[in-house]
Amino acid sequence: MFPVCNLSSLSLQSRIAAPFLSVTNSGERISNRGKIISPFESRISLIFALASQANALSQRLVADVVAETAKYVFPKRFESRTAEEALMSVPDLETVEFKVLSRRNQYDIREVEPYFVAETTMPGKSGFDFNGASRSFNVLAEYLFGKNTTKEKMEMTTPVFTSKNHSDGVKMDMTTPVLTTKIEDQEKWKMSFVMPSKYGANLPLPKDSAVRIKEVPRKIVAVISFSGFVSDEEIKQRELKLREALKSDNQFKIKQGTSVEVAQYNPPFTLPFQRRNEIALEVEWKNN
Secondary structure, eight states: OOOOOOHHHHHHHHHHHOTTEEEOTTSOEEETTSOEEOHHHHHHHHHHHHHHHHHHHHHHHHHHHHHHHHHHHSOBOOOOSSHHHHHOOBOSSOOOOEEEEEEOSSOEEEEEOOEEEEEEEOSSSOSSOHHHHHHHHHHHHHHHTTOBTTOOOOOOOSOEEEEEEOOSSOOOOSSSSSSOOOOTTOOEEEEEEEOOGGGTTOOOOBSSTTOEEEEEOOEEEEEEEEOSOOOHHHHHHHHHHHHHHHTTOSSEEEOTTOOOEEEEOSOTTSOGGGOOEEEEEEEEETTO
């Protein structure tokens, strides 16, 4: 009724799945207890052994999925200044280190520690066009998840930065990002992923020439937080508001040549009122 497997095709599996068996010249299996095991019973033992291995693997995968999901289901929360901020949340992922130097009525002043980013120039002149943002995100994600010289799969961090520089010609700007190249009469947005801090400067090199690795130096920034989805018009209005507010600051002034940087902390499926977004302008002490 059941086909008999030949010895050569099953012997290796039998040793892996049922190490307690020995084999007779007739192809029957004998346990260490002396009982003869038929080929059919050996196949059943193999099935149970493979099922046990699959179950153990599934449990590990489920545990990994649960651990990753928990980072989003049980997010971190920043210290809030308003009811809107109290509802915001961020995934429990590694993020940029900073300390709050002071809290103003409309914004915070932060000192941000140095960090490395992988960045790419976004297509078009919009920083928040869905297609352009998706393309840039995918380019950086491919680098992060293995498209690099060592095929290293790195952990996701937060936030995703989007920044823009204005220029009258070609130049290199040693602020944020560290190195920028501008073409005359063009305004280009750049998207950046914060790199896991454990690598330091020893990050694997990207295989895609569109990805660049940069170190962002320590800096002081003025930050406004807001919820919802980000648009170019939203950023324009909030940048103007922040620049206007900083005119009355007695300690800090906007650093000459600085441009707005946008931080988005949440994955796309986050509800609008729970999303945490920030715009930042680099500032410096007025007595410098």
